[in-house]
Amino acid sequence: MADIGEFALIARVNAGRTQAAGVLLGPGDDAAIVAAPDGRFMVTTDMLVQDRHFRLDWSGPHDIGRKAIAQNAADVVGMGATPSAFVVSLGCPADTRVDFVSDLADGMWAEIERSGGSIAGGDMVRSPLLVISVTAFGDPRGRSPILRSTARPGDVVAVAGRLGWSAAGLAVLSSGADPTRFADVVAAHRVPRPPYQAVLDLPTDAPITALTDVSDGLLADLGHIAESSGVAIDLDSATLRDPVLDPVATALDADPLDWILAGGEDHAFAATFTDTVDIPAGWVVIGRVVSGAGVTVDGASRSGPSGWESFASGG
Template sequence: MSPSAITPEGGSEASVSLREVGEFRVIDRITTDRVQPDTTLLGPGDDSAVVAAPDGRVVACTDVLVEGVHFRLDWSTPEQVGRKAAAANMADVAAMGAVPTSLLVGLACPSETPAKQLEELADGLWAEASSAGAGLVGGDLTSGPVMVVSVTALGSLQGREPVLRSGARPGDRVAVCGRLGWSAAGLAVLGRGFRSPAELVNAHRVPVPPYAAGPAAAAAGATSMIDVSDGLLADLAHVARASAVAVRLRSRAFTVPARLAEIGSALGLDPLRWLLTGGEDHALVATFPPDTALPADWAEVGTVEPADSAGPEVTVDGRPYDGDAGWIHFAKY
């Protein structure tokens, strides 16, 4: 479909609103001529999609991104918001040891929203889904006071058992794969009114989850796993509670990237705090039996021990961490 197909006579493609275009022409525009993976048996266009599940089981998760809370359109382009929304969900699938296959998207936005913004957001969703071998198979579009993007991701275990939060055992090693602290550093830069360095700002706008590392960890025998969405300490606390263990991290096991150290110095902030408490990088953290070789690109950062009188907990260098362990939902909004 050509751009002019949804542009009213005399209108500008960049400014024409959803009210002028209408729901169904926008949906047609963002779903026509897209390439689906083999797992999509029936894509958008009917009441429901049909997705293959050769394993007989489907991993499913949902995340919601709200404008002004999870993203700002003066900081991120709609395409970047789409990529971020898809990445947040597919990282959850990977954290179960599964491979992402399909996305369903619910979108609410004001009727004055330029239709072009939705097309760009859809481009981001499709691009990120494709990078993990998944497809966008359906969804819903409605009006609302601010933009809200809700994504449901489906995944395949490919015959493996799911890796749960509750499987960590005393003696296991704790290891991470992917970037830590980059999104938090980028957010700190944006919050000070700057738009550079670009690699940090872009890390906040679009995470780069190590999707393939989840299935690889499952195949290697990972006993528990979670993606780092709220902060490494906060998310490992879920593992500690679910597994009834203590997670002991070693600060010397973390290498602060030079760029984060440089910006931390410039802003008067501790870059190690970004690594330990920063969210939205969607790295993976898992526990592995002591005699198991870690898969490629996984780095050991701690151990699992029996919970003592303090109960399930996460410590750094033998002590509870000083300050917030990560993002706290409902603390502000």
């Protein structure tokens, strides 16, 4: 990479890309210009650090690129907004192969085919290790954002998407077990598949009251909803069981419910709805909102890991 320089490399990874209609000016000037048709935009940002958020011996550059976009797109969708654009800063060692960077960019654009938007700009710098910082933008499409702080007692809690798959895949990779034996969950760890459409296809009159992306773990993220809404949430563990996880857990002598409740990075969506009758397609009811504080499972507090926190002693 040191051979060709930053500007040539940026030109290489941008070559042949088609910008989304909402990107009014793409890479090449001091700043990009993005449309915000309803006069507001959503913004979220995440930084991924080599050996902390991904390992190069477990994930290839294409998968890492997809994951970096997916986790940011999921945060935008977690507000009820449609991803409109991304900017990406990449720090990488001088001896990084140009092909590696191309594959990383290809992975990002592959996930963008699922999420919508395009990469409108970025930065590329030299760094002792790989660091990827993605910022994602969303268009609320004239709708009210769906916050975490608006769940109410009496609502039901529902999820769209997989829970615990990424944690199970990580456990397989960490255990040294043959990853091909449990290819589904290993693939889910390498590339999450946020069910964007389960949110974006919600009818405007859907009885949804609160929404979040499940990135830190179900208990942790529902804890954010409970705390910011001033409510308690109780989950029904029977609704959370996933037959895909059981053989993995048996092989690794683990409790699959730990993965489901505390595993992060699946980028499912968790929401509260006022009405069990009209739960939209793609959503599964897993609990209810009650008065009080905190998150319980089958009426009891759960001991053990509760989710991901970067600097916490367990994180």
